[in-house]
Amino acid sequence: MIAVLIALLTALLILVGAGFALVAAIGINRLPDVYTRMHAASKAGTVGSGLMLLAVALHAGDLSTLARALAGFFFFVLTAPISAHLLAMAAHKMGYPLHEQSVRDDLNDHQN
Amino acid sequence: MTAQTILSSALWLALVVLGLSFLLTVWRVIKGPTLPDRVVALDMLVGIVIGFIALIAIRTGFTLYIDIAISLGLVGFLATVAFARFILARGRGEEAPEAKASPVAPAAPLAPKHKRATSRKPGAGPAVSRKAKK
Numbered sequence: 001m002i003a004v005l006i007a008l009l010t011a012l013l014i015l016v017g018a019g020f021a022l023v024a025a026i027g028i029n030r031l032p033d034v035y036t037r038m039h040a041a042s043k044a045g046t047v048g049s050g051l052m053l054l055a056v057a058l059h060a061g062d063l064s065t066l067a068r069a070l071a072g073f074f075f076f077v078l079t080a081p082i083s084a085h086l087l088a089m090a091a092h093k094m095g096y097p098l099h100e101q102s103v104r105d106d107l108n109d110h111q112n
Numbered sequence: 113m114t115a116q117t118i119l120s121s122a123l124w125l126a127l128v129v130l131g132l133s134f135l136l137t138v139w140r141v142i143k144g145p146t147l148p149d150r151v152v153a154l155d156m157l158v159g160i161v162i163g164f165i166a167l168i169a170i171r172t173g174f175t176l177y178i179d180i181a182i183s184l185g186l187v188g189f190l191a192t193v194a195f196a197r198f199i200l201a202r203g204r205g206e207e208a209p210e211a212k213a214s215p216v217a218p219a220a221p222l223a224p225k226h227k228r229a230t231s232r233k234p235g236a237g238p239a240v241s242r243k244a245k246k
Contacts, residue, residue, distance in 0.1 A: 006115070014123065015129075025134075042155070059119075
């Protein structure tokens, strides 16, 4: 009984993680410019892989595996915004343009 | 319905979905008009491969794969940071035939301002450039 419950929870985590990865991939193809693509990839992609790591920890049912999976999850959650922010700042400083429908650019000095 | 059938069917479905998202992201890497697009898509590919490693860890039962996933995440983070520094150092280069300057963000005045701001105090940069523009 408890094995079926753990298998159900693991399957749910796996499927939700894969769904987040698919949403991120669709967003990276559909969104119009670099900055919005970055927003899709760095948030939904990180949550997808992190949920799958948690599924590994739940499936193993081991304390050391749980600790390593949690360490990996927090590592990804901490580093994904840093790399995305660095990349966005580099692209903006080099003058890669925003999409025409963007309404606001807080990093730009010339319009405020 | 036993636990094993639930888990194996969920694993198959998740592998198919992850493969589909992998192919979509590879399409963005191939097509992406500028270099930051490709770097973002490569960062996303690292995340998808971490998901694949986690699925294989569940399928085979070797939890040592988690360590491989963590080290792959570290390498991917360092690669993205290095690519960002490379974009800063290289400039815009010869690309951008379709990335024209939009009315929202004028592309040309940004680059020389950055060069000046590195050699000057950070607070003095925008005021001087605004005065020089008038």
